Amino acid sequence: MNKEIDITTFPEGWNEVLKTLTFLPDDEARNEFLATLVLFLAQM
Amino acid sequence: MTEQNLLQERIQLFHDTAEFKKTKRIPQISNFFTWKILDSEFTLSEALFDYNKMEKVVCDFHERYNFDAYTDLGTRNPVRVTNALGGYHYVIDDEKEVINIDDQVYFEPEEYPELIENPIKFIWTKVLPRKYKKLREKDALNSFKIATYEFLAYSEYNQRIIEKFVKEYQVPTLMNMQGGVLLHPLEMLFNFFRGIKGLSLDLRRHKSQVLEAIAVLEKMFVEPALAALDNPGSPTTVFDAYTAFLAHSILSPKQFGEFYWPTLKRIIDKLVATGKKMYIFSENTMLQFYEYFQDVPKGHLIIHVELDDIFEARKKLPNICFAGGMPADLLGYADEQTCIDYAKKLIDEIGRDGGYIFSQNKMMSFRNDCKRENLLAVTNFVHNYNG
Numbered sequence: 001m002n003k004e005i006d007i008t009t010f011p012e013g014w015n016e017v018l019k020t021l022t023f024l025p026d027d028e029a030r031n032e033f034l035a036t037l038v039l040f041l042a043q044m
Numbered sequence: 045m046t047e048q049n050l051l052q053e054r055i056q057l058f059h060d061t062a063e064f065k066k067t068k069r070i071p072q073i074s075n076f077f078t079w080k081i082l083d084s085e086f087t088l089s090e091a092l093f094d095y096n097k098m099e100k101v102v103c104d105f106h107e108r109y110n111f112d113a114y115t116d117l118g119t120r121n122p123v124r125v126t127n128a129l130g131g132y133h134y135v136i137d138d139e140k141e142v143i144n145i146d147d148q149v150y151f152e153p154e155e156y157p158e159l160i161e162n163p164i165k166f167i168w169t170k171v172l173p174r175k176y177k178k179l180r181e182k183d184a185l186n187s188f189k190i191a192t193y194e195f196l197a198y199s200e201y202n203q204r205i206i207e208k209f210v211k212e213y214q215v216p217t218l219m220n221m222q223g224g225v226l227l228h229p230l231e232m233l234f235n236f237f238r239g240i241k242g243l244s245l246d247l248r249r250h251k252s253q254v255l256e257a258i259a260v261l262e263k264m265f266v267e268p269a270l271a272a273l274d275n276p277g278s279p280t281t282v283f284d285a286y287t288a289f290l291a292h293s294i295l296s297p298k299q300f301g302e303f304y305w306p307t308l309k310r311i312i313d314k315l316v317a318t319g320k321k322m323y324i325f326s327e328n329t330m331l332q333f334y335e336y337f338q339d340v341p342k343g344h345l346i347i348h349v350e351l352d353d354i355f356e357a358r359k360k361l362p363n364i365c366f367a368g369g370m371p372a373d374l375l376g377y378a379d380e381q382t383c384i385d386y387a388k389k390l391i392d393e394i395g396r397d398g399g400y401i402f403s404q405n406k407m408m409s410f411r412n413d414c415k416r417e418n419l420l421a422v423t424n425f426v427h428n429y430n431g
Contacts, residue, residue, distance in 0.1 A: 017189045021196075035164055037195055039265075041129070041176070042167045042236050043227075044122050 050214040051280065054112045058216075058282045062321050062365045063343040064398035070391050072402045072426055073218065073367055074111035075348070077120050078143055079408040083108075083416060087138045092123050095201040102205060106213055108416075109423045113218040113282055115325070115348075115407075117205045122198050128191035129176035141411050149239035150174045153246055156253035159237075160260050171237060210280045219286035219323055220278050226269050226287045226311050226322065229261035230254075230303055234291035244294045247303065254303065262307050270311065273318045283346065284320035287311075293328040300333045308336075315344045323367075326350060334360045342399075350406055358394045366394065367401035370422065375404065375414040380421040387422050391431050402426050 018030040057071045081091045084101045091098045098118040106114075121143060123134050135144040150171045151159065159166045173179040178187035209215040219225075233254070234243050246254050269285070277284045292304060315322050325348045337345070340363055348367040349357055357366055369390045374383050387402070394400045408414055 013185050014188060017185065017192055020189075021192070037192065038164055038168050038172065040195065041125070041131075041172055041191070043232075044126055044131075 051210065051216060054214070055216050055280075055282055057112065058401070059321070061398050061401055062283075062346050064365070066397055069428075069430060070395045070400060070402045070426055071112045072423060073348075074105075074109070074114045074116075075368070075404040075406070076105070076114075076408040076414075077116050079410065079413050080105045080116075080118070082141055082411050083414075088136050088141065088143060089138050091118070092121055092136065092143075095197070098201070099205055099208075103208070103213075106209070106215065109419060110427065111215075111423065113216055114209070115218060117202075117209065119198070119202050119205075125191055125194040125198050126176070128178075128194045129172075129187055130178035130181075131176040133175070143409075147239040147241075148175070148236055149242050150237055153242075153250050153253070156246075156250060156257055160253070160256050163261055163264055217278070217281045219283050220281045226266060226285050228287060228291070228304060228307055229258040229266065230291045230307075231288065232261055232265075233257065234294070240294060243291065247294070247299060258303065258307065262310075266307060266311070270314045273314055273320050277320065283323040284318075285311075285315065285322040287322060287324050289324060289326040289330055290328075292326075292330060292333065297333055297335075300336065305333075305336050312340055312344065316341055320344065321346065324348065326352070331357055331360060337361055337364060340364065346401065348401075348403060354390070354405075355393060358399075362399075365399045365401065367403045368405045369394070369400075370402065370404050372404060372406050372408060372413040375408075375418045375422070376412045378418065380418055383418045383422050384425045387426055388429065391426070391429060396431050 015030060015034070018024060018034060021030075021033070024030045024033055054071070057067055057069070060067050061071055078088060081088050081098075081101055084091065084104060086097050086101060091101050095118075102114075102118045121134055123136065126132075126134060133146045133148065135146070137144070151166075151174075155166075155170065158170065176187075176191075178184060181187070206217055210217065230243075233246075234240065238246060243254075273284060292300060295304060311322070314320075321344055323346045327350050329351045330347065330349065331352045334357075338361065342363045343365075346365045346367055347357075347361075350368065354366055354369040357364075370383075370387060374386055390400070390402065395402070404414075406413070
């Protein structure tokens with residue numbers, strides 16, 4: 001996955017949900033997870 | 045033979061077959077999807093909404109038929125995740141025993157520039173709210189939270205079932221789904237964003253924007269997956285990469301050369317340069333484009349054909365390993381001996397010198413696609429037939 005995606009550019013509030021996922025240690029990990037989730041939801 | 049040897053034997057069997065080496069038997073891939081559920085004690089809804097039941101479905105299926113690898117282990121239709129967001133595009137009908145999937149059209153041609161500028165942002169802010177109605181409602185944040193946890197539960201099931209098959213059944217994973225999926229950008233437009241009719245019109249009316257979108261999506265999604273091919277392959281996975289041909293069905297051979305082949309050629313070149321193998325499931329027919337594939341070196345592509353005549357495919361493309369060939373029409377309606385006779389013909393005519401993986405000629409989904417006694421007879425025959 002391309003790592004240049006910035007979750008702060010997306011609608012406010014969504015990244016707070018990802019901060020509750022303790023296995024994602026930092027913004028980079030949350031960023032990558034969101035990109036994976038977004039692509040998954042688009043494809044399914 | 046030890047259990048560990050069985051896993052390695054299966055992987056080696058697939059690799060040797062893809063490289064056109066003569067093997068002691070023909071490997072078998074299951075191309076069964078929802079038929080597995082119809083062959084179990086559960087309804088479609090019961091299995092699709094309960095991962096423990098789905099696990100029982102796929103494990104019972106393996107213990108009954110003993111395939112060497114599987115295109116699906118119960119993860120094809122993640123309805124728990126999509127339903128959490130109100131995306132009811134999977135329509136399950138337990139009475140008719142079918143799942144219908146709607147054609148997906150989520151943006152208009154004039155929005156191509158937005159997609160091209162930032163694909164992920166466009167998908168996130170435009171496509172997903174249109175696709176999932178709960179993202180448009182007041183409680184969207186809570187729905188997103190539930191969907192996130194459902195996604196984690198789905199991922200956990202996926203990991204658990206793969207591990208169980210590798211460790212307990214010594215069945216390798218067919219393809220590396222984490223980073224190994226090389227979906228062509230045109231497939232993304234076709235399957236997830238513009239639909240069959242929409243993209244068909246775009247190819248003529250908005251050609252330059254489609255080509256631009258392909259370039260941007262390739263950079264974002266395909267290039268990282270290509271870079272991952274420089275890494276060593278997984279020791280429990282058969283093929284290094286996976287893709288599917290669906291959008292090709294709306295293309296002429298000339299359009300295939302314009303819209304599809306350039307990206308696909310870059311993927312194939314990378315496979316060849318890194319000594320890797322890619323499994324392609326080709327819906328509909330692909331032989332109308334056979335000339336593009338004539339110069340692909342042996343040992344890198346495995347194409348699972350659906351409606352193509354696999355005997356003709358072998359003649360036209362002696363450099364490609366083919367999978368499939370066993371007709372659902374026979375498995376569903378003929379008797380056991382007729383099915384065995386056809387399986388023998390497939391192996392004798394196209395599998396003697398490698399380059400052929402036994403499988404079904406379609407995604408097996410409906411009750412009448414197969415009869416249990418026919419599948420038992422055929423899988424047992426292929427497992428024991430030496431050609």
